Amino acid sequence: MSSADLDYLSGIGGIKRLASRTVVVTGAAGGIGRAAALRCAAEGANIVAVDCDAHALRSLVSEVNQLGSDCSMVEGDISDLATVESMMSVAETAFGRLDGLVNNAATSGKLSPFETAEPEEFARMIAVNVQPVWRSMQLARAPMARRKGGAIVNIASLAALRAERGVALYGMTKGAVANLTINAALDYASANIRVNAVCPGPVETPMLGKMEKIIDASNTEAARKKIASTIPLRRCATVWEIAGAVAFLLSDDASFITGVLLPVDGGKSVKQ
């Protein structure tokens, strides 16, 4: 773990809102997923970490262990429903309970212009970004209900709420995630399972690099400035700021919050 990561995690005030809970995090090897897994672990949760990058997963396991929590890894392609089924059963076999689910795994796809995207890309975006979210929520109900409740946080996107050039297919999948979120919130409320989504604006992740290249391939520095200029707070989010929102929504601090799509976007969505 980098010293910046440790600084952040030791600066959260020592809160342990997720003590001894089990949280499944998809796309956990990097970016927002890794930050969410580490944040939850720092708050006392045991983690089931899912990703297709086994090497990065192994280093995450040791980082979670450093924070005093246990971590089981599930290596697999999230678009393969067998991976989704396997991660849900690992929560039960490894830790005997399921309290939280963070659906973070997603692809930005090719970010093709609207008129040139191929049908194969459309299908692939649904398979990676939407179907596993739906399936994992289906499978989470029974184990969460057995423990008298739970919390699901889906990582949607500001692209779910607003149009932006080049992100039509990505935005469509995130719009679907947002809609699955409110419907699951309604259906699962009777089991005291809360379902919310975080809608990040631009975040310092590899996807931001892709966006920068689309905006200005020759000068990514200028592209980054251009992106920041569209955000009232004049910067992009850190992955920790998204992870903080995830931890809040998973915790009992949000025990009366369900069906919410929470932008974490530096004020970008203030403009409708």
Next chain:
Amino acid sequence: MNNNSNTEGRLKDKVAVITGGASGIGLATLEHFLQEGARVVFGDMNAENGDKVMTSLSSGLRREHVRFLQLDVSREQDVIDLMTLAESEFGPIDIVFNNAGIGGSIGPLVDTEVDHWDATFEVNSRGVFLGIKHGARAMIRHGGGGSIINTASTAGISGGTGPFAYSATKAAVLSMTKNAALELAEHHIRVNAVCPGIIFTPLGHGGLEEETEAVARIIQPLDVRGEPRHVASAVLYLGSEESAFITGEALAVDGGYLANGLIAVHPLPGAEQKKRYSGMTYGTTGKAPTVRKLQSGQDKWRHHE
């Protein structure tokens, strides 16, 4: 909730101002903020409730970290005095929670008096404007940024969830939240709102507790009784550095009420009675409501000229 062994405190050494802090959501937030290490000045119209809160705080550290000022949030000088008190007692202000509000004008809109409309806006909208204005001035003077949180309501977003004038005042709060967020971003001041749904406070159920519970079971998906602490923990999140990238947002704390589109419009507690009365309610300010019974045919406007 906050029964964790938290030694640091999420608002350690922060200075917070809360309006409407003597009861309900404001009081629960005061307790959360103190628990997390903040120093708090709270204002309330109701001096008796405010004094009661001060007496209830055990002596020692918690008592040392709180001050109370009786005020009317619709009066600019009162709001200025509140900010000045916080700065002189505890130092630069980090958090302002504009929470004071009243149910205000009730009854059919066709019977709503202009005075009642104005009085509702004076507290719920002008009060929030003044809290943002002078809270932001204090933060800009100090230069350290800050977080402003306003209590709006699900009634500010959706139709059919609150009295006519009240809902309009809360929509105004949401509009102020967005524009203040944009204008104050350069000063590193974040501005957000919470939108409580059905919360069991004296203002929330207006004395119709059982009826409110029955309505909640129909319109609110989550089988949880909404309590002030539920909103307070959301305010804590928005007030703390944890939400450093969130500004201009309206966070619903409503047990899924707004997400529940299909049965959103349902008669609210007391809906039938409210059709037959018109007047003004003042929440927990201590001021008695002035309500008159409407008799069909009595009001001039009902007759064709």
